[in-house]
Amino acid sequence: DAKTTQPTSMDCAEGRAANLPCNHSTISGNEYVYWYRQIHSQGPQYIIHGLKNNETNEMASLIITEDRKSSTLILPHATLRDTAVYYCIVPGAGSYQLTFGKGTKLSVIP
Amino acid sequence: EAGVAQSPRYKIIEKRQSVAFWCNPISGHATLYWYQQILGQGPKLLIQFQNNGVVDDSQLPKDRFSAERLKGVDSTLKIQPAKLEDSAVYLCATGAGGETQYFGPGTRLLVL
Numbered sequence: 001d002a003k004t005t006q007p008t009s010m011d012c013a014e015g016r017a018a019n020l021p022c023n024h025s026t027i028s029g030n031e032y033v034y035w036y037r038q039i040h041s042q043g044p045q046y047i048i049h050g051l052k053n054n055e056t057n058e059m060a061s062l063i064i065t066e067d068r069k070s071s072t073l074i075l076p077h078a079t080l081r082d083t084a085v086y087y088c089i090v091p092g093a094g095s096y097q098l099t100f101g102k103g104t105k106l107s108v109i110p
Numbered sequence: 111e112a113g114v115a116q117s118p119r120y121k122i123i124e125k126r127q128s129v130a131f132w133c134n135p136i137s138g139h140a141t142l143y144w145y146q147q148i149l150g151q152g153p154k155l156l157i158q159f160q161n162n163g164v165v166d167d168s169q170l171p172k173d174r175f176s177a178e179r180l181k182g183v184d185s186t187l188k189i190q191p192a193k194l195e196d197s198a199v200y201l202c203a204t205g206a207g208g209e210t211q212y213f214g215p216g217t218r219l220l221v222l
Binding site (some may be wrong): 045 | 141150152153154155158166201203205207208209210212213214215216
């Protein structure tokens with residue numbers, strides 16, 4: 001699996017966009033970037049994934065740089081319920097396995 | 111669609127006792143995973159099943175941990191005997207293929 005680097009923690013004001021960065025400089029050409037989050041006392045929840053194009057779903061947007069060495073998860077209008085630990089993961093191609101780091105603890109502040 | 115079910119949600123035991131956790135996956139999901147999450151850390155994969163066969167158990171402490179997946183559906187994870195350092199949340203996840211996994215709520219184990 002490619003190694004990922006994320007900030008330990010971030011704060012975001014409620015209603016503002018939360019931009020969570022992730023570095024994955026050793027990513028291979030056929031490896032996807034996955035984002036999961038874990039709200040306190042719950043299991044991790046899948047958010048979004050992408051290969052090279054930007055992706056958007058009902059939860060978030062994923063922006064991947066052209067060289068694919070970094071990405072940003074965007075929560076467009078953060079709410080208090082988005083307070084969680086966010087994990088950026090680059091699984092080995094076809095491995096179907098996730099290696100979780102420590103992630104970024106996002107605190108949404110009223 | 112029903113999610114991944116796990117039971118019990120909480121368990122307190124004394125060291126050297128045994129304990130078992132149960133997971134019922136999302137219907138039709140062939141891949142099932144067990145993770146251990148120690149406080150303050152991300153989940154760590156213990157074992158991966160594809161249907162009722164083990165794909166990867168390289169990180170399962172086999173001297174005390176065992177797991178099985180009955181008929182490719184439900185799964186149990188057992189610890190015997192438990193140690194203090196086994197105190198953690200045990201998460202079950204399932205998938206239909208690919209790296210998108212759906213997690214249950216976890217079982218919180220405290221070993222005294």
